[in-house]
Amino acid sequence: MRKFLIRVATLAAAATALAPVAPTTAAAAQGMAFRPLSYNINGYNWGGYAAQGSGFTSVSASWTEPNASCNSTNDLYAPWVGIDGYGSSTVEQTGVATDCSSGSPVDQAWYEMYPANPVYLSSSSYPVSAGDHINASVTYAGSSKYTLKLNDSSRGWTYTTTKSLSASRASAEVIIESPTGSYPNFGTLNFTSATVNGKSLGSSNPVAMDPSNGAYEATTSGLGSNGTSFSETFLQE
Template identity: 35%
Template sequence: MSRTPHRLLAIAAGAAAALGVVASPAVASVNSADHLISHQQNASYSSNWSGYAKTGSGFTSATATWNVPSVSASSSATYSSAWVGIDGDGNSDLIQTGTESDYVNGRAEYSAWWEILPDYSVTISSVPVKAGDSITASVAKSSGSSWVISLKDNTTGKSWSSTKTYSGPGQSAEYVVEAPTVGGSQSSVAHFSPVTFSGLTVNGGNPGLVSSQKIILRQNGVNYATPSDPNSSGNGFTDSYTG
């Protein structure tokens, strides 16, 4: 995930107004190394992703439900995003939607957003969220290069859905907590409360997650976020701050 830079905010906000969304005000830039993952035998490591990824081919939809994590106070700005998406593991394409839990300017901030790389994330202003809310989100191919991105706050009942153009290869599906790129640099991950992902699907079925597919967020030799083993059904797990 890459946050929208100030110089593009007015342009993006104007273009998105008719869709009921606004561009995120945080400074950011797309980084081609945003989602590089070091795959190893029993787990994978990333400087900004923690969670699970299914890899292969023919991925056309992914769905997840999770709780918006709260974040603890920090001496400097820290960021975290929980999301579901298609592609991004092993390629530079990605379609995704999720929620943001950050600690900036001396306070916690929460929001919902969507993004298609290489463009920047766009805030879904019609669905305000807060810590603890239950969120269900999905990305799904409808036909050709048309994809539907959907997000619902189950706690408030507010929802958003929009059809977008996306032509990625469909080589992976992810359920992730991320430390996004902000101001052109890798952000520090926020101290977030445990995030439980449940009801996961891929192509309409159970993803059948296994522990070897887990991704651990590691920065400077420290594991800052680590997912649990999958639940017994293979369609859920809990991601925790471990820094």
């Protein structure tokens, strides 16, 4: 029986960055980080696709935020897009976290320039709920600067910030991740419009991963015929 899966896929008003806001979830208060890919005897902490190479300049994807249900207060996960993290020690990333530490799922938008702690956006200014349509992107702006953009078209808000970090730009990812190794039941999450360097995700021959913590927690589908869509399906906590 395989311990992990790693395979090569073949195939509106804009708001400028605000100061970091007070955390509204336990995960935020703890500075719970979404990290570079890690592997242990039980498997990988990521699910999704990662392109490898050099000189990556942009990654983007869209999804509809799932209606998750909590299995335990340890459940925490996020869909996100980012540059770096697959084989490096930095990640420039943005997405939506679902935190079950209160006993019920709480969705919150965030970005992170790892190894710095994640920055969680104000839920009053940037609310997110199940069923919302999300678009996320990270773009290299030159001179070690990255522009991170998150849009909730269902709510009519866009958050954009530009941050500096010395990074290798050796990978680009469209990912789900649970820092606690414990996923809520998110059903099926469909990523669409996934691009790397302005081209389809599939054109970069990305590596696919299924998250495992001793047993598979979710499964990653193959890429659609246009190379820009795939799904993540929950299996178990």
